[in-house]
Amino acid sequence: MERELVVTGVGGQGIQLLAKTLALAATREGRHAMLSADYGGEMRGGPSRASVVIGDGPLRALPVLASAWSAIVAHHRFGEPVLARLRPGGPAIVNLPLVDPASLPRMTVYGVDATAVATSVGAPQAIGFVLLGAYNAVTRLVDPASLVAAMEELLPPYRKQHAAANARALEAGAAAIGGRDVRHAEVRR
């Protein structure tokens, strides 16, 4: 079984780091992973997209995905080309209120106000990890502990002080979903 995720947002939201964290977590669990990144030259505010594929054997998926099962949509801008390739019915985590859940009518949409959730646990910079925590609570692609370990492994020495806040953001994101199918869920703070 191969599972594809597309992540889309703008530079500065943590898109690349969350995608790398998921891919590394799956790799550390002994599974096959592929990560493709696509971002503009701008440091912040430009297009930032990534795709992650996880499978139990060598992957069939292409580095430019022909179609995808799931999505994390952190911002409404720049997402259209990748979102058009989502297979209907799969899960999509959308960042409220920046992204309108109705913009993905064919998906099973889970809304999370990532900024509010991140702020509530004292990790306002970590909205990407809130969205990743929520995504993994819905999809259960990896063990939540693997996400924390991968996040810690990816932090450079001069960022280690953020590890605890990032871990809280991952956990709070999962709690915001609550493990239930909460289509168009209300914001949970």
Added chain:
Amino acid sequence: MTLELLEGNDAIAASAIAAGCRFFAGYPMSPFTGLLESMSRRLPAAGGVCLNAESEIEGVNMTLGAAAAGARAATGSCGQGIALMQEAIAEAALNETPFVVFNMARNQQDYFQATRGGGWGDYRTITLAPKDVPEAVEHAQLAFHLADRYRAPVIFYGDPLLAQTRVGVSIRPLDFGPLPPKDWALDGTGGGTGRSRQIWTWAMGKATDPGPGPDRHWRAVAEKFAAIDATESRFEQAHVEDAETLVVAFGSAARFVEYVVDELRADGHRIGWFRPVTLWPFPGAALTAATTGKRRVLVFELNAGQMLDDVRIHAADRAAIRFIGGVSISESGLAFGELMDAPVIRDRILAVLAEGERP
């Protein structure tokens, strides 16, 4: 088998070092820069040397020097930088110095450069074109083996997807069999051991120890390349037996074609694919066999039609050939354009299939 999640450039560098590469010199150029950076991080720890040269010309000539001293040595760039290296690559081919050139290309417009070369003389460069990162890891080591086996420069033809996609890979030294000793290597002593030979394109030798001279030497080099052509071509193919239509592609594009062909077969189309793994030597006899009796031979590559020449030379029926590729580069000029996409390739194939349908 533990998998490591590595960016392609990093995986290729790690694999080259696992194969014994101990010298690397190059000049940054996207998407090759990541490979140079990875070499600069990894080589010192392995007891090797990595140099950021003043330009591609210095980089390739430093590599030629390290290789002449017997080291497993490599350089790299993208095709635009490798254009500058042609003189040294031709020189190495004629003076029989083995090294590897990592072309982390921006697209597929480097086929002629790799397979025809731009230097002087009757030489060719063995060119490996992996289709994905796991195969690139294998080819990074195979390239050094073939270089040492034939005392010839070898080109590794990568691309932006191979350079920048992160994939779980396992890197360990691969065994491709025994190699002749490098008893020709310069050892830094002037006439000391007597084992080292002067390496010179004209092969005149020394006053006290005359060489074969250019006539004999260049004929011997040409014969060597003819022998490589006869034995070292590699290819991969699928669904050839029942296919009416065969799609020929190389590198990453072949992986995309493979994906699309699987989909089209699931829809009932009688279609297969053929991939040259070595661009030179081109697997001509295999392509002739694979295309025999086929109604259509489609060529997909992201250039104006370069491999197309080799397909025309070797296809069983030239009239069956249709070119469905084209020049396609991203806005930045540094990566593939929109043609490297499964739905686009699918549409192009289907358009040709529809043309051929009888009313």
